[in-house]
Amino acid sequence: MKLSISRSRENIWVWLFWGLGTYLMLEIMPFLILGLALKKTAAELAGPYLACAMPAAILMPLVWWLRRREDKGASPKRLAHGWGASVALFSVAMVVATIYSGVKLGFMDPKYALGGLVVSVLLSVPISYFTLYYMAMTRISSRAAAKGDGTRPK
Numbered sequence: 001m002k003l004s005i006s007r008s009r010e011n012i013w014v015w016l017f018w019g020l021g022t023y024l025m026l027e028i029m030p031f032l033i034l035g036l037a038l039k040k041t042a043a044e045l046a047g048p049y050l051a052c053a054m055p056a057a058i059l060m061p062l063v064w065w066l067r068r069r070e071d072k073g074a075s076p077k078r079l080a081h082g083w084g085a086s087v088a089l090f091s092v093a094m095v096v097a098t099i100y101s102g103v104k105l106g107f108m109d110p111k112y113a114l115g116g117l118v119v120s121v122l123l124s125v126p127i128s129y130f131t132l133y134y135m136a137m138t139r140i141s142s143r144a145a146a147k148g149d150g151t152r153p154k
Helices: 005-009 012-038 042-071 076-104 110-147
Strands: none
Touching: 012 042, 042 076, 076 110
């Protein structure tokens, strides 16, 4: 069986294999450097490594699903809402992973972690949602106009 990146739009498993595999390989280098700098064992780094891998595992299936919906002709407004919600969920997962890793590795005081989590989520969700919503509306609308299919955002 030959795997190719071009088939990834068709099959979620190919998409996850290439996307998540690449992400995990790129993520391992900073954790190896961190382990050497902090003199941490692999067991001590395993929790933060997996926590930082979870946001990508959440976002990648959502990206695949949104691209499939775009190929099937979903409305630009629905796609933009989907992109905004997906990235807002990704930002929450990143905040949780970062704070968990910071506490686990001793960078943050656990007493202040919950307050930092709340403030970070309250700031990151609307910023990421609306930023991606408007970016997606612009890009999807320009693609539709370039195709000349008459699709207009509602």
